[in-house]
Amino acid sequence: MVLKMDLKTLAGQVSEQNRRALARALSLVENEQDGYIGVLDQLFPQTGQALRIGITGPPGAGKSTLTNQLIKFFRQSSQTVGIIAIDPTSPFTGGAILGDRVRMNENALDSGVFIRSMATRGSLGGLVRQAQEAADLMDAGGFHVIIFETVGVGQIEIDIMEAADTVVVLTVPDAGDMIQSMKAGLMEIGDLFVVNKADLDGADRMKADLEYALHLREAQKTWLPGVFLCESRKGSGTDQLGKQILAHAQYLQNSGEWLKKREARFRQRVRKLVETRLNHEFWNTARTELLDNRLNNSPDQISPYRVADQLLGDSRFSG
Amino acid sequence: MVLKMDLKTLAGQVSEQNRRALARALSLVENEQDGYIGVLDQLFPQTGQALRIGITGPPGAGKSTLTNQLIKFFRQSSQTVGIIAIDPTSPFTGGAILGDRVRMNENALDSGVFIRSMATRGSLGGLVRQAQEAADLMDAGGFHVIIFETVGVGQIEIDIMEAADTVVVLTVPDAGDMIQSMKAGLMEIGDLFVVNKADLDGADRMKADLEYALHLREAQKTWLPGVFLCESRKGSGTDQLGKQILAHAQYLQNSGEWLKKREARFRQRVRKLVETRLNHEFWNTARTELLDNRLNNSPDQISPYRVADQLLGDSRFSG
Numbered sequence: 001m002v003l004k005m006d007l008k009t010l011a012g013q014v015s016e017q018n019r020r021a022l023a024r025a026l027s028l029v030e031n032e033q034d035g036y037i038g039v040l041d042q043l044f045p046q047t048g049q050a051l052r053i054g055i056t057g058p059p060g061a062g063k064s065t066l067t068n069q070l071i072k073f074f075r076q077s078s079q080t081v082g083i084i085a086i087d088p089t090s091p092f093t094g095g096a097i098l099g100d101r102v103r104m105n106e107n108a109l110d111s112g113v114f115i116r117s118m119a120t121r122g123s124l125g126g127l128v129r130q131a132q133e134a135a136d137l138m139d140a141g142g143f144h145v146i147i148f149e150t151v152g153v154g155q156i157e158i159d160i161m162e163a164a165d166t167v168v169v170l171t172v173p174d175a176g177d178m179i180q181s182m183k184a185g186l187m188e189i190g191d192l193f194v195v196n197k198a199d200l201d202g203a204d205r206m207k208a209d210l211e212y213a214l215h216l217r218e219a220q221k222t223w224l225p226g227v228f229l230c231e232s233r234k235g236s237g238t239d240q241l242g243k244q245i246l247a248h249a250q251y252l253q254n255s256g257e258w259l260k261k262r263e264a265r266f267r268q269r270v271r272k273l274v275e276t277r278l279n280h281e282f283w284n285t286a287r288t289e290l291l292d293n294r295l296n297n298s299p300d301q302i303s304p305y306r307v308a309d310q311l312l313g314d315s316r317f318s319g
Numbered sequence: 320m321v322l323k324m325d326l327k328t329l330a331g332q333v334s335e336q337n338r339r340a341l342a343r344a345l346s347l348v349e350n351e352q353d354g355y356i357g358v359l360d361q362l363f364p365q366t367g368q369a370l371r372i373g374i375t376g377p378p379g380a381g382k383s384t385l386t387n388q389l390i391k392f393f394r395q396s397s398q399t400v401g402i403i404a405i406d407p408t409s410p411f412t413g414g415a416i417l418g419d420r421v422r423m424n425e426n427a428l429d430s431g432v433f434i435r436s437m438a439t440r441g442s443l444g445g446l447v448r449q450a451q452e453a454a455d456l457m458d459a460g461g462f463h464v465i466i467f468e469t470v471g472v473g474q475i476e477i478d479i480m481e482a483a484d485t486v487v488v489l490t491v492p493d494a495g496d497m498i499q500s501m502k503a504g505l506m507e508i509g510d511l512f513v514v515n516k517a518d519l520d521g522a523d524r525m526k527a528d529l530e531y532a533l534h535l536r537e538a539q540k541t542w543l544p545g546v547f548l549c550e551s552r553k554g555s556g557t558d559q560l561g562k563q564i565l566a567h568a569q570y571l572q573n574s575g576e577w578l579k580k581r582e583a584r585f586r587q588r589v590r591k592l593v594e595t596r597l598n599h600e601f602w603n604t605a606r607t608e609l610l611d612n613r614l615n616n617s618p619d620q621i622s623p624y625r626v627a628d629q630l631l632g633d634s635r636f637s638g
Binding site: 044045267269270273277278282291300302303305306307308311312 | 596614622627
């Protein structure tokens with residue numbers, strides 16, 4: 001539990017780059033405690049400074065190792081780095097990201113690095129919002145670079161990646177069928193692609209396959225994503241990737257894409273907040289009971305369309 | 320385009336098991352053409368008879384081949400089978416399910432089998448609703464068994480599987496890291512598990528791994544999912560799987576789980592319909608313009624929370 005305190009003060013401390021206040025604000029937001037929206041609202045004007053990077057790919061592709069190398073890359077030029085490691089694994093099978101503790105120890109003495117893990121509690125949709133809000137707090141807290149790191153290749157990861165300015169998609173030479181399922185979404189949202197563990201057989205082939213697939217989308221975009229061979233364990237290829245991330249950020253600024261992305265995200269967030277509130281206000285006790293009653297009486301005779309209409313006070317089907 | 324016709328008549332023809340009318344109604348629903356909700360509403364009381372089976376797993380695991388064997392299994396006892404093959408692959412990378420044409424030809428002379436493919440058009444959420452509605456039409460059209468077949472292991476597949484009574488999760492011995500990402504959801508929703516291509520090395524190991532993972536959830540459920548070794552290309556093991564599917568259906572009936580599932584699904588559908596309508600009605604021209612104006616003027620100074628509140632007519636943050 002977070003102690004009751006003046007939330008205006010907490011927000012002020014976050015923007016003064018107080019790390020302890022940041023950690024407390026992150027917990028406040030993650031637990032959706034009273035007043036958390038006020039803190040986010042107060043800090044919002046100070047966001048929009050950080051470069052937000054998304055890193056995703058199949059389990060075992062080496063995302064944590066690559067992230068560590070990118071931390072080193074950015075720290076060399078004194079950029080501060082916030083990491084949001086998101087595991088949408090359900091609570092049942094356990095959600096800890098392996099190696100996180102190791103990483104936290106490695107960077108424990110560097111106040112320019114801040115790592116936060118998030119796992120699913122309730123809805124997956126909520127996780128996307130929380131990741132975005134955590135990034136806002138780090139952004140307002142003065143971090144130059146924020147990295148979203150997700151495990152897996154599902155819809156949820158794609159949604160989280162859409163909160164990033166620059167998306168790095170990671171794969172490995174032996175990913176096999178994974179490419180098929182990656183095509184379902186990540187191929188389209190990646191700005192940079194990495195074939196990690198490039199010392200393994202098939203790395204060049206994988207690179208060529210990816211380049212071919214990316215070639216197909218060339219006409220649609222002004223930025224043609226590159227494919228990089230890395231051995232992030234040795235640090236080989238990762239500086240080149242870091243430079244390309246910065247080049248992509250520059251491209252976003254120059255082309256006006258950055259502003260467009262920000263606007264689209266803002267719009268999406270407003271729509272989501274409105275949707276949540278409309279639903280919350282609609283499902284009062286009376287309507288919830290009406291639905292319950294409908295289900296208890298002749299559930300097979302009346303369609304969900306008709307019940308929805310009745311709840312909405314419409315009589316399209318009456319009579 | 321579907322010719323304008325009396326939709327009451329169309330619904331009547333569907334329930335008289337007219338296959339041509341069914342195909343027409345499916346197109347009507349998939350394209351959300353005028354009056355499609357009326358058709359679904361009229362037919363709803365005739366749904367709830369079919370056993371709805373979900374089959375999912377990674378690309379290349381042999382879902383189509385397994386589905387074909389299950390078709391044979393059910394046809395042996397004169398059960399009619401409707402297949403809804405869903406490919407959530409985006410329109411950009413192409414969404415055709417390979418082998419579908421082959422299967423359609425194989426079963427073209429059997430009026431007891433009906434295959435329908437669906438791909439993403441707009442939102443992925445819409446795909447789940449459409450799959451459910453297509454199943455309702457087949458159900459009202461008298462099919463005894465309906466199989467949802469999806470490619471991949473993402474959130475969308477999990478959502479579609481939740482529309483099924485019995486979920487079969489398919490894997491192969493060399494799936495490797497795929498198991499990791501399967502754990503994120505499919506392990507929990509599977510009622511039966513198949514290690515396909517069981518002649519390959521590692522099949523027994525995979526079976527043992529799955530059984531161990533399933534053992535962990537044993538305490539939570541009264542039905543303990545089994546793991547089956549199959550070689551669906553040869554038809555080995557698939558009849559045993561078919562029998563277990565029927566045993567699971569029996570278990571659902573006897574335990575009252577079937578009714579609970581149906582109710583939960585009904586509730587979910589009503590909630591989704593209400594949500595869609597509330598959103599649709601909320602975002603009138605005035606509100607859409609208000610959001611646009613906010614974005615054009617000082618977008619960085621005002622938070623999405625405040626804009627949402629203003630749109631909702633609240634003044635929590637004013638002053």
